[in-house]
Amino acid sequence: MPATKGEPMSNSLTTPGIVAGRLHPEDYTRHFDDLYPDYAAHEAMVAADRCYFCHDAPCITACPTDIDIPLFIRQIQAGQPDAAGKTIFDQNILGGMCARVCPTETLCEGACVREAAEGKPVEIGRLQRYATDTLIARNAHPYTRAAPTGKRVAVVGAGPAGLACAHRLALHGHDVTVFDARTKPGGLNEYGIAAYKAAHGFAQAEVDWLLQIGGVTLRQGWALGRDGSLADLQADHDAVFLGIGLAGVNALGLADDTAPGARDAVEFIAELRQAPDLSTLPIGRHVVVIGGGMTAVDAAVQSRLLGAEHVTMVYRRGRDAMGASDHELSHAANEGVKIITHAMPVAIHANGSLREVEFAYTHPGETGLEPTGETFRLQADQLFKAIGQTLDGAPDALTLAGRKLAADAEGRTSLPGIWAGGDCTGDGEDLTVTAVAQGRDAAESIHAALMGAGA
Amino acid sequence: MANLTSNFIGIKSPNPYWLASAPPTDKAYNVERAFKAGWGGVVWKTLGAEGPPVVNVNGPRYGAIWGADRRLLGLNNIELITDRPLEVNLREIKQVKRDWPDRAMVVSLMVPCDEESWKAILARVEETEADGVELNFGCPHGMSERGMGSAVGQVPEYIEMVTRWVKQHSRMPCIVKLTPNIADIRKPAEAAMRGGADAVSLINTINSITSVNLDTFSPEPMIDGKGAHGGYCGPAVKPIALNMVSEIARSPDTQGLPISGIGGVTTWRDAAEFLTLGAGNVQVCTAAMTYGFGIIKELTAGLSQYMDEKGFSSIDQLVGRAVPNVTDWQYLNLNYVAKAKINQDLCISCGRCFAACEDTSHQAISMSPDRKFEVIDEECVACNLCVNVCPVQDCITMEAMPKGAVDPRTGEPVRDYANWTMHPNNPMAKAAE
Numbered sequence A: 001m002p003a004t005k006g007e008p009m010s011n012s013l014t015t016p017g018i019v020a021g022r023l024h025p026e027d028y029t030r031h032f033d034d035l036y037p038d039y040a041a042h043e044a045m046v047a048a049d050r051c052y053f054c055h056d057a058p059c060i061t062a063c064p065t066d067i068d069i070p071l072f073i074r075q076i077q078a079g080q081p082d083a084a085g086k087t088i089f090d091q092n093i094l095g096g097m098c099a100r101v102c103p104t105e106t107l108c109e110g111a112c113v114r115e116a117a118e119g120k121p122v123e124i125g126r127l128q129r130y131a132t133d134t135l136i137a138r139n140a141h142p143y144t145r146a147a148p149t150g151k152r153v154a155v156v157g158a159g160p161a162g163l164a165c166a167h168r169l170a171l172h173g174h175d176v177t178v179f180d181a182r183t184k185p186g187g188l189n190e191y192g193i194a195a196y197k198a199a200h201g202f203a204q205a206e207v208d209w210l211l212q213i214g215g216v217t218l219r220q221g222w223a224l225g226r227d228g229s230l231a232d233l234q235a236d237h238d239a240v241f242l243g244i245g246l247a248g249v250n251a252l253g254l255a256d257d258t259a260p261g262a263r264d265a266v267e268f269i270a271e272l273r274q275a276p277d278l279s280t281l282p283i284g285r286h287v288v289v290i291g292g293g294m295t296a297v298d299a300a301v302q303s304r305l306l307g308a309e310h311v312t313m314v315y316r317r318g319r320d321a322m323g324a325s326d327h328e329l330s331h332a333a334n335e336g337v338k339i340i341t342h343a344m345p346v347a348i349h350a351n352g353s354l355r356e357v358e359f360a361y362t363h364p365g366e367t368g369l370e371p372t373g374e375t376f377r378l379q380a381d382q383l384f385k386a387i388g389q390t391l392d393g394a395p396d397a398l399t400l401a402g403r404k405l406a407a408d409a410e411g412r413t414s415l416p417g418i419w420a421g422g423d424c425t426g427d428g429e430d431l432t433v434t435a436v437a438q439g440r441d442a443a444e445s446i447h448a449a450l451m452g453a454g455a
Numbered sequence B: 001m002a003n004l005t006s007n008f009i010g011i012k013s014p015n016p017y018w019l020a021s022a023p024p025t026d027k028a029y030n031v032e033r034a035f036k037a038g039w040g041g042v043v044w045k046t047l048g049a050e051g052p053p054v055v056n057v058n059g060p061r062y063g064a065i066w067g068a069d070r071r072l073l074g075l076n077n078i079e080l081i082t083d084r085p086l087e088v089n090l091r092e093i094k095q096v097k098r099d100w101p102d103r104a105m106v107v108s109l110m111v112p113c114d115e116e117s118w119k120a121i122l123a124r125v126e127e128t129e130a131d132g133v134e135l136n137f138g139c140p141h142g143m144s145e146r147g148m149g150s151a152v153g154q155v156p157e158y159i160e161m162v163t164r165w166v167k168q169h170s171r172m173p174c175i176v177k178l179t180p181n182i183a184d185i186r187k188p189a190e191a192a193m194r195g196g197a198d199a200v201s202l203i204n205t206i207n208s209i210t211s212v213n214l215d216t217f218s219p220e221p222m223i224d225g226k227g228a229h230g231g232y233c234g235p236a237v238k239p240i241a242l243n244m245v246s247e248i249a250r251s252p253d254t255q256g257l258p259i260s261g262i263g264g265v266t267t268w269r270d271a272a273e274f275l276t277l278g279a280g281n282v283q284v285c286t287a288a289m290t291y292g293f294g295i296i297k298e299l300t301a302g303l304s305q306y307m308d309e310k311g312f313s314s315i316d317q318l319v320g321r322a323v324p325n326v327t328d329w330q331y332l333n334l335n336y337v338a339k340a341k342i343n344q345d346l347c348i349s350c351g352r353c354f355a356a357c358e359d360t361s362h363q364a365i366s367m368s369p370d371r372k373f374e375v376i377d378e379e380c381v382a383c384n385l386c387v388n389v390c391p392v393q394d395c396i397t398m399e400a401m402p403k404g405a406v407d408p409r410t411g412e413p414v415r416d417y418a419n420w421t422m423h424p425n426n427p428m429a430k431a432a433e
């Protein structure tokens, strides 16, 4: 990881404080490039040949979007990766991003019979990427809209859930307007996913490709609650889909948790994803990340990749309770992130700027986690809080299930005419692929409702 | 250490591996490299009659089929016999034989179908002091259009006639190389025997088109938009060659006729299989063309290790060992009953056996909701399809039922040996006395 060649740097790994330009320019490019580059054609053939074309394949069952995996792999084998791409997109229009970001080791590849047999599954994710990239590179959208229905649907949120919903609705001939509070579409694909998973501007390229279906209008910079209400949307549309994700963040609840140098990990990651030049992005020499999920891992790893000398991720429970998969955790460890479990923050020590974070070791007690009495301090110039995102800005009229919007299997909320899906709803894990599945299924439900009897 | 030395119809070589007549044996340069690498002998690339040599195409002469990782499974060629001048070949043959006296040097021949042509070439070959000749009655393309090669090999009378000329006009051992492009391989072998051949060798290549270019609609290999059938060889043809070798080995009419086994020999195991089915030695072409001469080290060491493990000290002890077990379908024991058995510890639950049996066989495998696959003995006819499609070796096995046990499929006990000739459903059955 240490920088090696090129121009002399303004700063180095050991410069104290939060500073930019710790690395040589070319190291930034290298560090944030594609984690798993695309297969070459021959590699894809060899990888595809490993698939057994299982009967009632367990990998399909494990895929939240039910992609016919053995079929698309067979199409690669048969020399038609673009047809394979079509098989994927039929089920999952964001199959290109999912190929890059899905935790396949816990989904399709985890279920692959060759994982059970040899600990070496068919590389379904990389094959999916090969197929989808091939088709997208044709730059001819493989779907044609049905005849216009004259129905208008409002989709709030241009993340994976909203985009999948919008595409499927447009396909059925409906007119869709997507409203999103941010300047760019894509949701966390654009603002959240680790840079090296969606390298080379893939998130925007995918949105552009997807919108070629036609019939979808994007309205960026429009926030529900601020620029209009649910009632406003309902007045102008036949149905509304909410795919607003989780816009809020949990707080640590410690004094000084707004000390300079302490910030939310998602905000740091969004800034990183949007930075035109990563060498201008300041990063601490000693970075502490609190949390055990994908956000914590991504903040920690990308801190290292930006040149932080010491990065420690601290989680209050054990490793098996972490939201991040083993694969993600070993990737973090490989990148030099130190992982401490069973410790929770008890104090932030700042003196103008951040100095140290104090932790107490924990063990499970009667009232939940309890401190063991032993504490330790970690030196920190910078602290990233990654202890979970929360629903924020959802219309009050909608019933909640726990801390998220209540929705049934088809995505119907407590109000007629309003559907919801993705991270803002209670069902399923907060993953790109589940958001896509829920957006797609809600679109089918909306379509059925709009075109049903009496329509 | 097993002794690999070979004595095939009086031709001695340090091991039973000869390079077949083909590009690997085209000239002194190749053959010397092969001998240095350790090959036991060569059959020199087929010589034609005196005069201007044949010409080859100047575009692709090979086509192939591959496995997913480009493993070459089958090779096709439209090459003709040697396109080098006869005198050059003869000079080189003589020189190489002189320099490598312990290696087998056999010269392959193909000249027009008249006695004078054969007489003339034989005299020239004798001068080289080569160990023997092989008559190429097998080449299926080009030369056959000119009345040679497989055009001769497909007519037993011609084989007999030419073989007789060769034996009359030469003291050299004579091997007749057979074409597989024929309905019954025993007929040309019998003809060769009648003509006085010392041995037959087989197979030469099989008529084939490896693929079609779906843009230009021309067969591959393609020469200026057109393709002609070529000769197929390599791993894909081994099963065909093994069967043909065994047919000759077990036929009473050709009993004792020495056989040089050719076709798809790639590893020591292939060679051992040819030997057990009656081949006295083997010839190799495609494997050498794919991997180079270096494979001889594996071929010899592997065979030698296998023989040691089995307690065979010489090649002869292996030759023909499987021949008594090759029989006709009508003599197979219809009272032999087996059942497939799935080893649940090895099963990876892919369900291929289920799909195969359910869709295309006897619906004899059950699948539970948690993907456990089990054989239904009441339905299993022991067809072996599940074994063949299972990706895990030895996961599904065929278990023979002991005599007297009741087959749950038929409700009948397993009885003593009885074959079709004795079966009540056979109108021609000979009633048991």
Ligand SMILES: Cc1cc2nc3c(=O)[nH]c(=O)nc-3n(C[C@H](O)[C@H](O)[C@H](O)COP(=O)(O)OP(=O)(O)OC[C@H]3O[C@@H](n4cnc5c(N)ncnc54)[C@H](O)[C@@H]3O)c2cc1C
Binding pocket: A101, A102, A103, A156, A157, A158, A159, A160, A161, A162, A179, A180, A181, A182, A185, A186, A187, A188, A189, A192, A193, A194, A197, A222, A223, A224, A225, A243, A244, A245, A246, A247, A266, A269, A294, A295, A298, A392, A393, A421, A422, A423, A424, A429, A430, A431, A432, A433, A435
């Ligand atoms: C750092 C990080 C890394 C992650 N890494 C992975 C990963 O590797 N793999 C994986 O599968 N998942 C990952 N996830 C989770 C994944 O990104 C989400 O599950 C997924 O993006 C959810 O999609 P969504 O459409 O429901 O929400 P989002 O992607 O959050 O999109 C919601 C959209 O709604 C808009 N919006 C919100 N409120 C309003 C409003 N009031 N008015 C208008 N618009 C609004 C937002 O601007 C946003 O565009 C990660 C998440 C984070 C935070």
Ligand SMILES: Cc1cc2nc3c(=O)[nH]c(=O)nc-3n(C[C@H](O)[C@H](O)[C@H](O)COP(=O)(O)O)c2cc1C
Binding pocket: B020, B021, B022, B023, B045, B046, B075, B076, B077, B079, B080, B081, B082, B108, B136, B138, B139, B177, B203, B204, B205, B232, B233, B234, B235, B237, B262, B263, B264, B265, B283, B284, B285, B286, B287
């Ligand atoms: C390119 C090529 C040229 C060949 N030329 C001859 C030949 O001139 N004479 C001959 O008897 N057989 C010829 N053969 C056939 C081989 O000797 C051999 O019988 C056949 O390839 C099967 O063996 P294999 O599977 O080991 O290749 C040729 C084969 C190839 C591939």
Ligand code: SF4
Binding pocket: A050, A051, A052, A053, A054, A057, A058, A059, A060, A069, A070, A111, A112, A113, A114, A122, A124, B350
């Ligand atoms: S489980 Fe694995 S081997 Fe089976 S179909 Fe899926 S990818 Fe192929």
